[in-house]
Amino acid sequence: MSSVSLAAYLTLALILFCIGLFGALTKRNAVIVLISIELMLNAVNINLVAFAKYSINPGLTGQIFSLFTITVAAAEAAVGLAILIALYRNRQTVNVDEMDTMKR
Amino acid sequence: MTGEMIAFFFLALTAIAGGVLLINLSNVVHMVVALIFTFIAIAGIYITLSAEFVAVVQVLIYSGAITIIMLFGIMLTRHQEKEKRAPRLKVILTGLAIGLFFLIMYGKIKDLDFGQQNAELHIDNTKKIGIELYSHYVIPFELTSVLLLVALIGSIILAKRDDDEKEAKK
Numbered sequence: 001m002s003s004v005s006l007a008a009y010l011t012l013a014l015i016l017f018c019i020g021l022f023g024a025l026t027k028r029n030a031v032i033v034l035i036s037i038e039l040m041l042n043a044v045n046i047n048l049v050a051f052a053k054y055s056i057n058p059g060l061t062g063q064i065f066s067l068f069t070i071t072v073a074a075a076e077a078a079v080g081l082a083i084l085i086a087l088y089r090n091r092q093t094v095n096v097d098e099m100d101t102m103k104r
Numbered sequence: 105m106t107g108e109m110i111a112f113f114f115l116a117l118t119a120i121a122g123g124v125l126l127i128n129l130s131n132v133v134h135m136v137v138a139l140i141f142t143f144i145a146i147a148g149i150y151i152t153l154s155a156e157f158v159a160v161v162q163v164l165i166y167s168g169a170i171t172i173i174m175l176f177g178i179m180l181t182r183h184q185e186k187e188k189r190a191p192r193l194k195v196i197l198t199g200l201a202i203g204l205f206f207l208i209m210y211g212k213i214k215d216l217d218f219g220q221q222n223a224e225l226h227i228d229n230t231k232k233i234g235i236e237l238y239s240h241y242v243i244p245f246e247l248t249s250v251l252l253l254v255a256l257i258g259s260i261i262l263a264k265r266d267d268d269e270k271e272a273k274k
Contacts, residue, residue, distance in 0.1 A: 004112045009153070010213040012116045016142070018206050019123035025198045029132055031177045035139055038170055039123065042146055045162075049155045053225055056218050060225065060236055063155045067233070070158075070165050071248050075255035077170050081177045082259035089265070094181045 009050035017043035030087075030094045034080045041073045112152055118145035136174050143167040154226035157233050 016039060023036030045066040052062025088094055091101075122142030126135050143166040150159035237245050 004109055004152070005217055007214050007216050008112065008116075009149070010216065011210065012119065012149070014206060014209050014213065015120055016123055016146075018202050019120070019127060021205075022198060022202050023123075023127055025202075026195050029178075031174055031181070032126075032132060032135055034177075035136060035170075035174050036126070038166070039126070039139065039142065042143065042162075042166065045158075046146060046149060049150055049153045049158055052155065053153050054218055058225065060232055063158050063225075063229075064233060064236055064241055066155075066158055067161060067237075068244060068248060070161055071252065074165055074170060075251055077173060078255050078259045079262070081173055082262035084177060085180060085263045088181045092182070 006050060006054040009046060009054075013043040013046040013050070016040075016046070028095050028097055030084050030096050030099070031081075033096060034077065034084070037080075038073060038077060041069060045069055108152060111148070115145045115148040115152070118142070119149070132178050133175065136171055136178065140167050140171050143171070155229065156226060157230045 020036045020039035020043060024033050024040065027033055027036065048062040048066040048069065050062075052058065052060065052066075055062075084094060087099065091098065093099070119142045122138045122140075122145065125138035126142070129135050129138060143162065147159040147162040147167070150156075150162060
C-alpha cells in the first residue's frame with residue numbers, strides 16, 4: 001500500500017498548472033510566455049502518469065499518452081520559436097504588448 | 105513517514121520553488137534556468153509514479169532540448185535585461201481568477217481516491233511501452249512522425265530569411 005495518495009499528485013499538478021497559467025497571462029516577454037505554456041503541458045503530463053498508476057483500471061495507456069503529449073509539446077515549442085524569430089525580424093520586439101497589428 | 109513520501113515532498117517542493125522563481129525573478133535567463141529545476145523535479149515525480157521511461161524522456165526533451173531552444177530564442181532576440189512588470193491591476197485580477205480556479209479544482213480533487221494501484225508498472229517498463237507503441241498505438245505513433253516532419257519543415261520555412269524581399273530592397 002502506497003503512502004502518497006492520488007490527491008497529492010493531482011494537487012501538485014494543479015499548483016504547477018496555475019503557476020504556468022499565471023506566467024502565460026502576465027509575463028510580457030514572448031519566450032517566457034512560451035515556456036509557461038510548456039509548464040502547463042508538463043502539469044497535464046503529471047496527471048496522465050498519476051492516473052496511469054492510481055486509477056480503477058491501471059495500465060500503460062496514460063504513460064504512452066504522455067509520451068505523445070511531450071512530442072506535440074516539442075513540435076509546438078519549435079514552431080512557436082520560429083514564429084517568434086520571424087516576428088522579431090519584422091517588428092524588432094519580443095514584447096507581447098506590442099504585438100497588436102491585427103487589433104489596429 | 106516512508107521513503108516514498110519524503111522523496112515526493114522533496115521533489116514537489118523543488119518543482120513548486122522553480123515555478124515560483126519563474127514568476128518572481130526579473131532576469132529572463134534566470135527564469136529559464138529556474139525552470140530546469142522544475143523539469144528535473146517532475147522527472148523525479150515520474151520515477152515515484154513508476155514511469156521510468158517517461159522520466160528519462162522528460163530529462164532529454166524538456167530539461168535538455170526545450171530549455172536550450174528557449175535560451176537560443178532569448179539570445180537571438182534583443183530584450184530588456186530586466187523584464188518590466190505588467191500593470192498591477194492586471195496582475196491582481198489575473199491572480200484572483202486563477203486563485204478561484206485553483207480553489208474550485210482543489211475542492212473537487214482533494215478527496216479523489218480510487219484506492220487501488222498497480223505495482224507492476226515499473227517491471228519491464230520500457231519493453232512494455234515499446235510493445236504497446238508498435239502494436240496497439242502504431243497508427244498514432246506513425247502520425248507523430250509526420251507531425252514532427254511538418255513541424256521541422258514549417259519552422260525552417262517560417263524562420264528563413266526572405267531572400268526575395270532582400271533583393272527587392274536593393
